Amino acid sequence: MFFFKLFIWFNLRQVQHHRWRALAVVLGIALGAAVFTGVRISVHASLGAFTRSMDAITGRADLVVTQPGGRVPEDLVARLRRLPGVTDVSPVMTTYTRPAEGGRPFLLVGIDPLLDRHLRDWNRVDPGDEEADWERLVAEPFTLLAGETLAAQAGWTTDARVVLSHRQGDTPFTVAGRITMDGLGKAANGRMAVCDIATFQEFTGTSGYVDRIDIRLADPGTDPGPELTRLMGNGLRLGSPGALKQSGQGMIRAYQVNLSFLSFTSLFVGMFLVYSLVALNAASRRHELAILRAVGASARSVYWLFIGEGALYGLAGWLVALPLGSFLVRYLLEGISSTISTLFVRVHVDRLALAPWEILISLGLTVAVAMLAAVQPAREAAGVPPREVMTTTRHQQGGRSDIRRLALGGLGCILLVLPLAHLPGVNGVPLPGYLASLLLFTGFALLAPWMLQQVGRRLQPLTARRAGGPAHLAAGYVRDSLARLAIAVGALITAVALFTALVVMVRSFRHTVEIWVAQTISGDLFVTTRMAETNRVWEPLPPEVVAYLAQHNEVALVPNRRFSLSHDGHPYQLEAMDFAAFQEFGHFFWLQGDDELIPRLIRGEGVLISEVFAHRNGMAAGDLFRTQLQGRTLTWKVLGVVRDYRTHGGVVFCSLDDLAARMDGLAWGGVRIFFRDRDRELDAAVARLRDDLVLRFGDRLDMMRGQALRAAVLRIFDETFAITTVLLIIALLVAALGIATILTMRVLERARELNTIYALGGSRGQIRRMILWEALYIVTVGEFLGLLCGFGLSYLLVFVINRQSFGWTFLYGVDWAALALSLPLIVATALLAALPAMRLAVKTSPAALLREFGN
């Protein structure tokens, strides 16, 4: 226990004495920890919301019957109920719908209240006769029970009349009651409603079919038996109800790991700060350490004193991070949950759950990182020989061979980056990519001392002639104290690299997606059945709509039909399209193959797959693609690979005619409309057609102008990348803080030398210029290495990390103008960061400094 006493006496008091330095470091760590914690908690909240919602819908089902790309015939329910060992059978339907008057979509669940009794529970908000509610749902058509959140948000009360919108047109419902946030009521976080399955079918035009059938077994452990399996003909699939949940959770967790790594960057930069302060303390207190050792402290306790100091900064940083993080989380939560909704699975989050485990993880990580940063200085401190107590001069360390060894190590790290980056990711987590990035940073930081040495050596004769004394002295100092300086450069390298990589990535990504949007999402008006996009279920367009459009001779139509399917557990879309019509107005963004393939695609000789699909499933041109659709097995050859940035997984494009032939007829699910005359007033023409369609079929269709759709797609992408950008910018902030702190510490560290120069007749101006020159050296070298490191990092981001986490890559493009504009800005900032140091150097009186640093 005496160790803690010693820690307080020896370390804590020093920290107290120089509390501003400590505060800067703690703030840096706190920012990093806050971002990390905020991100983790936000994703955790999304994961929790998703899981609760899925569990609420799944209820107590043991098995579930589905039909990939289609629906399950309702008559199966009766046959399943007759099977021995099956205790409950309940058909379930779900869809998103919305009030016709507008507002956000909500989840409508259709069940048979009687059959469903043992599978899912719900409670009324107003206590009353539960049986009566069920009976009303069944007996009275078009009644619903509204979830608590939905009722509150939409202002629905019992017996209110509400009009809901779906593909059959707007339909009036009566609110029969409200249910609490329990059981089924927790689905979609309470933004839900329940109705009788017959009402549901009538509302959505799906009579005779249900989305799925839930089964409860008498003994869940046993094999369901051959009778059950025999009933599964015609492409029906019997699965566990958890599969959907698990695949969704898997995606959210992978995203969490991705964001954790990104936010870890800030903590990583914070490590430089901890290192620099602990190293400064260890170096400037070298003589005190010798005294400690001389009076009987062991090397090991000295080592732990400094590790303890690192831990202290980590702990303090984490404590500051808690309020900071809870403030941050409010901003992150919405961004992150909406990104998860656009990219992976729909989540409804409106509250934060306390996540003790996440908070513990962040505590552990922050303290561990800070302790790790203190290891090297602590080792140096423990190595101070007690005999130094007899001497008064201080010792410089960091010999030549050390620097060369470090540089070689750095080079080794950098050489390892490429092979490491090409290892495959694990479950959507680009672990090798992130490790490669860390290696890259480390490698360049290790190279820094050697670079400084080279620059110092080359510059010294030159600066001696040109710039005179201060520059000359500065170059000498740079050379003599490389080990310590390297840290400042390391922080700068990290900052510049982050910035460069960010500029490159944003530019590459934006540029590529813009091309894709312009080429592939061409069209003047997009028409689908109502709520199709929201539900990701594209039902046939009403025949009269198709007939009306077909006789319209000013427009060309590019019809399609899309199905949400999954391949080896990865969700994707099968899009059947009219290649011939598309070819006139749009282009694919080819990765493998070119426009020459179009005739073969039209003939149905094969399909195109998107980059994401290719990567997720390890497929390429020449492979065979096989899928189950509505009970049929379809097989095609993969002819080419195209870039595609649509969310929720990859795409397979096949010919609409070909698929129609294979499926014995296939209705259009959506259509893109192009005006043939491209020179006319397009906006007005599109508006007129749209108004016309609204008048005729309005409540059954969703329409979107091409321009609006393209803008919306780009907006979604910007939002998705906003999180990434914010995380990197915070890391940049921490790095800037680091540079200022480290330069200031450099001055403090050499206060004695500076004052000796002053005492020997150097003017304040000369000292000031010397520090400026030193900053210039650091900034030049840091900028140069940072730029190199940044290009390396941008390569990793664009081609490795994005590919492994999302499955897509971008056209690599550097925004030279933005770089050229902002790099001088970074130089200026770094020099500005030297200002406090310069002021400090000439402000403190030599006598005071001698006292502070004296024995």
Next chain:
Amino acid sequence: MNHEAMTDTIIFARDLTRIYPLGVNEVVGLNQVDLMIAAGEFVVLKGASGSGKSTLLSLVAGLDAATRGQLQVAGRDLLRMTESQKTAFRRDVVGMIFQSFNLLPTLSVQENVCLPALLAGVPLADATRRADRLLDWLGMSARRGHRPAQLSGGEMQRTAIARALISQPPLILADEPTGNLDSKNGDMVIERLRDLNREQGHTVVIATHSDQADPFATRFIHLRDGAIQSDQGPC
């Protein structure tokens, strides 16, 4: 003092040599010194600057390692000790006093004094009691809570003496303890060391340029270029 009565040898050195490697050159700090000091002696070490006084003291104190030779202090062989044995040795066997005091600036007078005892595992209350007694004896009670920066040179050195004594080491080594003090303060420090030697039987070895300690010495050793030039009783 009767030499015959003191048969206990507290420092024994044979062929003790310390060579400092300095790049390609070597500097001889101590050159083949043979030495025997009995418990209870009051030794004054003299010699020109650079003659090896501090080198000899740091070897005996276990702060530094000899290049070759033999060295036994209080019956322990310093050349065969492990690092942790040396740490314990510094804590328990020797008390060091330096020209530049070497107090820890972040610790108060009392805490500085307690430190070696606490490092040796003595409970805080006991160590504080012992420290207070020593500070009392040295006339430092009023300064107990001050930091070294608030003390005069004499007070700092008295604090250092208290620290050297806290673990009751048999051997006190002082390297120019009066070098940074005026003659009045210097005399006071020397008198305290004499009291320790005469009244409590501590062995004291002082390296010094001044003659303040001469009246109390039982023995004078003169060093020159790292070797013993002369070794004699009190004149």
